[in-house]
Structures are given as structure tokens and as C-alpha cells.
Amino acid sequence: MKKVALLSTLLLAGSALAASPKDTLVLQYGSDVPTLDPGVAYDTASGEMIENMYETLVGYKGNSLKTLEPVLATKWTASNGGKTYTFDLRKNVKFHSGAVMTCTDAEYTFERNLVTNSAESGNWFIAESLLGTQSNANDDKNVTWAKIDKSVECNSKGQLVFTLPKVDPAFLAKLAYAGQSIVEKKYNAGIGEWDGTEKTWKSWVGKDLTGSNLSKKPNGTGPYRLVKQDANNLLFQAFGGYWGKAPTIKNVIRQKVTEIAPRQQAFLRGDADVIEGGGRNVDEAQIKGKPGVAWVDNLPNTTSTVIFMNQNIKATNLLGSGKLDGKGIPANFFKDANLRRAFSYSFNYQQYIADVQKGKGKQRTMALPDSFLGYDPKVSTYKFDKAKATQYFKQAWGGNVWKNGFTMTVNYRAGSVPAQTAMEILKRNVEAINPKFRINIQPKQWSEMLSASKKGEEAMVMIGWAPDYADPDNFIYTFYASDGFYSPRSNFKDASIDKWVKQARATVNTAERSRLYSLVGKRAYEQAPYILVPGGVNYTFYRNNIVGVSASTYNPMTSGTLGVLWKDLSKK
Incomplete structure (x- = not known):
């Protein structure tokens, strides 16, 4: 206890340790953590903290994306043609409060998620499974307390029973998402x-839980509990009442260090065990091969990243004059497909691959990892082409974009070298086409940018998507549907795409789903709702005294950069 108290005092005060102690894991990232409430968490920064404080009924086994294993459940059965699931729950599991987990807690968890569900939380897909709609009671009057209550109940044997309105083959995978933690x-x-x-x-219907009391005072069943936090630091301690094997790592410190240089220096000194890097090009030059560094390469990449071009920008401070007069842009600037095509031809994809991914990346044809069902490698892609970009800029807005020029402001995530590099590439190439074109880029804190993008306030924003569950629908619906999760970032709507996405969600025929997804990809190429950022080959690095990280343990469904939970790590 004395050591923990000392660590808390030193690290939360901003002092550096000579080296990270053997029983302590120090993590440094460029972003802050938006929330610690699993009921609203929908980003990887929050997800990593929640995955280690809380637990779900089921989880992914090892590095598999398909095989699920019990966590807080011990077994389950499906009945009623796949519309009823019955779970036996683990006994003698304690919350950090000291209370023993009961079926009532599990029932309450899912009811809370259904009640507070909003388009910006990670609960829309569990609501769709249990209620037949992604909406909450404010947005869909068919959502009633009776339906919520009936969808998840404890039976007389203390088992948790889910009743679905229709079969959902992805239901069990959805339960493994950290947002469904008990x-x-x-x-x-x-x-x-x-x-x-x-x-x-x-x-409580649709209530924003980002800054909830539970976020401030988390209470899970997981191996770590939060003991102290401030604006830049979170201190976790191994939970002595944990039902599973006691973690070897007793303390975990998560620090926000916005600039990459201090993160690199702390890591190479051994003050930090894991840091957010700067992309492959930076990390191979500055980190790989240095004393004390372990590097694991050729890991699966199941994320998809795009630069959204918002067709209805709701933040006036990014619009300048608000007119297409050379001093600003109108809120619907990106409504013109020719303009979106011009920007797509202005991005140098190969330069991004070289500068950020050091050649280990490739353009994707769709906002879908190429390892997933439905990815069509034959869909056309945009290439950096100044002549074509010029052609489409001249056509945009009836020639007024070229004639009048524009000035716009674009934000990127503070501390993210890949995001900064991408925006610098775009800025440089667009401005080189016409001296009347001006793009101002500036860093912005992740939580602020995340919140603003949810409201449609960012003009252009680079954001990736890591799957909630391992099914192509989680990408296709998210990126392409006009009511998908990322829709507020682009405000893009296409009737044909919406029809095909809906049809794909209504069939379990894999060949038909693939055909429909191919149509979506082809139409999206024509309409260019966003710039597809090349997908890299994943890698991770860490101090070489850490044990438990390898290609065989790395699971891309885990939010942390190491692909494993903290409890599975130790130090030599």
C-alpha cells in the first residue's frame, strides 16, 4: 500500500520515476480518456480502461475473432429457434465495492443500456438485437418499459434470459463488447x-452518460480498480477481491502526454512501458532496434480509417465568412460530389503509405478490412492525380470554387502523428492546385473532437473504426448507412446504398451479402463521401522486460495497443 501511495503522489503530480517498477505498468498516450462508464463508451481510449476494470458475460478466446469463451457467464444455451439465450452466471464474483454480483445486476446492466441508449453510445446494436430497433423510447414510441423489461430477465434459477424479437447470428459476439460490461x-x-x-x-431515456457519476467512480468486477485520477493521469490497482487469477502487475498508470517526443524519451529511458507511437515510419526510425525495446510485426489490422467530408457543418467557427467568397465556406460545402472527388484526387495515398506506414500499407477499396466477408478488391480507388483534382475543382459549385477559392479550418487529433501527417498532405496538395485555396489545420483534444464530430461540427475529421463485433455489418452499416453511427460526421445519404445495406442486414446468405456489399463499395467510389486512408500492417512495441505479448496472444478486438489485457502481463 505504501508503494501505491508513493506512485500516486509522484505520477499524479507529474514527477518522473527513474524506471517503471517491476510490479507497475506505465502507459503513455497522446489522447485523453473521454469516459469510464461502459454504458456510453464508444472509443478505444475509453475501451482499454473499461476492459480492464469491468467484464462481460463472454469474451474472445486467445487471438480468435470467432471463438467466444465464458467470462462472467459459465455457460449458455440457445433455444426457441435462436431467439432465446439462457446464461448461467459465475458465482462469488465481487464488484470493487465488495458486493457480490447477482443476476439482478446483469439484468439491470442491459436494461440501463437499453434505457439510456443513444445514437452516440455503443448500445444501438444491442438495442436492435433485443428490441428490434436501434432507437430509444424518445425516438421510437414502440420502445416501452414492458418491452425493455421483457427482453432481459432473471428466471427462478438465477439464470439470465434474453428474448430476441428475431434471430441475430451476431448476438453472442455483441455481448463480448466492452460496453456490455456488468x-x-x-x-x-x-x-x-x-x-x-x-x-x-x-x-433517463437517451441520457448522456459520458461524465456520469459512474464514470467518476467506476465499479466493475475486473482485475483492476481505479484509485486516483486527474486531468492527465489515471492510477489503477489490482483488485484484491478479483474472482480470477491475481494479476502479477499490481499497478497500472495511464498518462496523457500529448507530444510524441516526450513519450519516446520516457519509453527509451524505461520510465514508460508502453506508448502511443507515431506511425510505422516514425516508430521504425525512432524506436525499433533500440536497447530495451521489443517489437512484434505483421499483426492483423481489423480497423478502417477515413477522412470524413461533412456535408452539413454545424460549427460556424470553422467556416470563416460562411460563404463561398474565398474567405470561408458554406456549411454545405461538401454537398457537391465533384468537390468530394476533387479532394479524393488531392490526397497522396502512396505518400501516406511511405511517410506513415513505411511502405507497409495498401489502399483499400472500401471502408472494410480486407479480411472480412464482403470486401471487394475490384472496386475502383482514387489515386493522387493533380490534373483530375483540378478538373473536378473547376466543376464544383458550378465553377465558383475555382473562381472564388475558399478558406476552411480542419482539426486533427492532438498527439496523433498519422492524423497530422494526413492533414498536412491534403493541405499541401490542395493549396498547390489553386492559390485561392486555403486549408488551416490545427490540433484538438480527442475528447473535444470526438464530441464535436458526433454533433456534426467538424468540417473534415480523420477517424478510424475498430469492430465492436467481428462481422462486416459493423463496418458497412457504420460507415455507409444514412442512419449509421458515423452518419453525423458526413451527413451523407444515398438511397441506393441505404437499400443495399438494409437488404444485406436481412439475410444470412453470405454470397448475397457479398454481392450487396460490392454494390455499396462501387456506389461509394462514385459518390466519394470520404477519403479512404490506406490500411497498414499492424505492429506493436513495448519494453522488453514485459512478458505476455506475442502474435499468438494479440487479439485486435482488444482496445489496448498490445492486444492483450493487463492481467495477462508480467515483468521480468
């Missing part, structure tokens, strides 16, 4: 969260 009903009610009753549920 929380304690009594504890939540005691700190002012929803009490789980029909009497109060209406006042």
Missing part, C-alpha cells in the same frame, strides 16, 4: 445513477 445496480443507485425502476426510467 455494473452493480445498488451501487449505481447509491451514487445517483438510474435506480433500475419503472418509476424513473423515462427521465
Whole structure:
């Protein structure tokens, strides 16, 4: 306890240790952590913290993306033609509060997620499974307390029973998502969260939980508990009441260090064990092969990253004059498909691959990892072509873009070298086409940019997507559907794409799904709703005294950069 107290004092005060102690893991990232409430977390920075404090009913086994294993459940059965799932729950599991987990807590967890569900939380897909709609009760009057209550219940044997309105082959995989982690009903009610009753549920419908009391005072069943936090640091301690094997790593410190140079220096000194890098080109030059560094390469990449071009920009501070007069842009600037095509031809994809991925990357034809069902390598792609970019700039807005020019402001995630590099490439190439074109780029904190992009306030924003569950629908629907999760970032709508996505979601025929996804990809190429950022070959690096990281343990469904949970790590 004395060592933990000392670490808390030193690190939360910003002092550096000579070296990370053997029982302590120090992580440094460029971003902050938007929330610690699993009911609303929908980003990887939050996800890593939640995955190690909380637990789900099931999880992925080893490095598999398909095989699930019990976590807080011990077994389950499907019945009623695949519309009923019954789970036996693990006994003698304790929350960090000291309370023993019961079926009531599990039932409350899913009811809370259904009640507070919003388009910007990670609960829309579980709501779709259990209620037949992605919406909450405010947006869909067919969502009632009776339906929520019936969808998940505890039976007389203390088993958790889910009742689905229709078969969902991805349902079990959805339960492995960190946002479905089990929380304690009594504890939540005691700190002012929803009490789980029909009497109060209406006042919690769609409520934003980002800064909730549970986010401030987390309480999971996981191997680590939060003991202290400030604006830049989170300190976790191994939970002595954990039901599983006691972690070897007793303390985990997560620090926000925005600039990459201090992160690199701390890592090479041994003050930090794991850091957010700067992309392959930077990391191979500055980190790989240095004393004390372990490097694992050729890992699977199951993320997809794009630069959104927002067709309805709701933040006036990015628009300058708000007119197409050379001093600004109108809010619907990117509504013109010719303009979007011009920007797509202005991005130098091969330069990004060389500068960020050191040649280990390739252009994708769709916003879908090429290892997933439905990826069509034959869909056309944009190439950097100044002549074609010029052609489409001259056609955009009836020639007024070329004639008048424009000035716009674009934000990128502070501390992210790949994002900064991408925006610098785009800025340089666009401005070189016409001296009347001006793009101002500036860094922005991740939580602020995430919040603004949810509201449609960013003009252009580079964001990736890591799958919630291993199915192509999680990408296709997210990126392409006009009511998909990322729709507010682009405000793009195409009737044909919406029709094909809907048809693909209604069939389990893999050949038909692939055909429909190919149509989506081809149409998206024509309409250019965003710039597809090349996909790299994944790698990770860490201090070489850490044990437990390898290609055989790395699971891309895990939010952390190491692809494993903290409890599975140790130090030599």
C-alpha cells in the first residue's frame, strides 16, 4: 500500500520515476480518456480502461475473432429457434465495492443500456438485437418499459434470459463488447445513477452518460480498480477481491502526454512501458532496434480509417465568412460530389503509405478490412492525380470554387502523428492546385473532437473504426448507412446504398451479402463521401522486460495497443 501511495503522489503530480517498477505498468498516450462508464463508451481510449476494470458475460478466446469463451457467464444455451439465450452466471464474483454480483445486476446492466441508449453510445446494436430497433423510447414510441423489461430477465434459477424479437447470428459476439460490461445496480443507485425502476426510467431515456457519476467512480468486477485520477493521469490497482487469477502487475498508470517526443524519451529511458507511437515510419526510425525495446510485426489490422467530408457543418467557427467568397465556406460545402472527388484526387495515398506506414500499407477499396466477408478488391480507388483534382475543382459549385477559392479550418487529433501527417498532405496538395485555396489545420483534444464530430461540427475529421463485433455489418452499416453511427460526421445519404445495406442486414446468405456489399463499395467510389486512408500492417512495441505479448496472444478486438489485457502481463 505504501508503494501505491508513493506512485500516486509522484505520477499524479507529474514527477518522473527513474524506471517503471517491476510490479507497475506505465502507459503513455497522446489522447485523453473521454469516459469510464461502459454504458456510453464508444472509443478505444475509453475501451482499454473499461476492459480492464469491468467484464462481460463472454469474451474472445486467445487471438480468435470467432471463438467466444465464458467470462462472467459459465455457460449458455440457445433455444426457441435462436431467439432465446439462457446464461448461467459465475458465482462469488465481487464488484470493487465488495458486493457480490447477482443476476439482478446483469439484468439491470442491459436494461440501463437499453434505457439510456443513444445514437452516440455503443448500445444501438444491442438495442436492435433485443428490441428490434436501434432507437430509444424518445425516438421510437414502440420502445416501452414492458418491452425493455421483457427482453432481459432473471428466471427462478438465477439464470439470465434474453428474448430476441428475431434471430441475430451476431448476438453472442455483441455481448463480448466492452460496453456490455456488468455494473452493480445498488451501487449505481447509491451514487445517483438510474435506480433500475419503472418509476424513473423515462427521465433517463437517451441520457448522456459520458461524465456520469459512474464514470467518476467506476465499479466493475475486473482485475483492476481505479484509485486516483486527474486531468492527465489515471492510477489503477489490482483488485484484491478479483474472482480470477491475481494479476502479477499490481499497478497500472495511464498518462496523457500529448507530444510524441516526450513519450519516446520516457519509453527509451524505461520510465514508460508502453506508448502511443507515431506511425510505422516514425516508430521504425525512432524506436525499433533500440536497447530495451521489443517489437512484434505483421499483426492483423481489423480497423478502417477515413477522412470524413461533412456535408452539413454545424460549427460556424470553422467556416470563416460562411460563404463561398474565398474567405470561408458554406456549411454545405461538401454537398457537391465533384468537390468530394476533387479532394479524393488531392490526397497522396502512396505518400501516406511511405511517410506513415513505411511502405507497409495498401489502399483499400472500401471502408472494410480486407479480411472480412464482403470486401471487394475490384472496386475502383482514387489515386493522387493533380490534373483530375483540378478538373473536378473547376466543376464544383458550378465553377465558383475555382473562381472564388475558399478558406476552411480542419482539426486533427492532438498527439496523433498519422492524423497530422494526413492533414498536412491534403493541405499541401490542395493549396498547390489553386492559390485561392486555403486549408488551416490545427490540433484538438480527442475528447473535444470526438464530441464535436458526433454533433456534426467538424468540417473534415480523420477517424478510424475498430469492430465492436467481428462481422462486416459493423463496418458497412457504420460507415455507409444514412442512419449509421458515423452518419453525423458526413451527413451523407444515398438511397441506393441505404437499400443495399438494409437488404444485406436481412439475410444470412453470405454470397448475397457479398454481392450487396460490392454494390455499396462501387456506389461509394462514385459518390466519394470520404477519403479512404490506406490500411497498414499492424505492429506493436513495448519494453522488453514485459512478458505476455506475442502474435499468438494479440487479439485486435482488444482496445489496448498490445492486444492483450493487463492481467495477462508480467515483468521480468
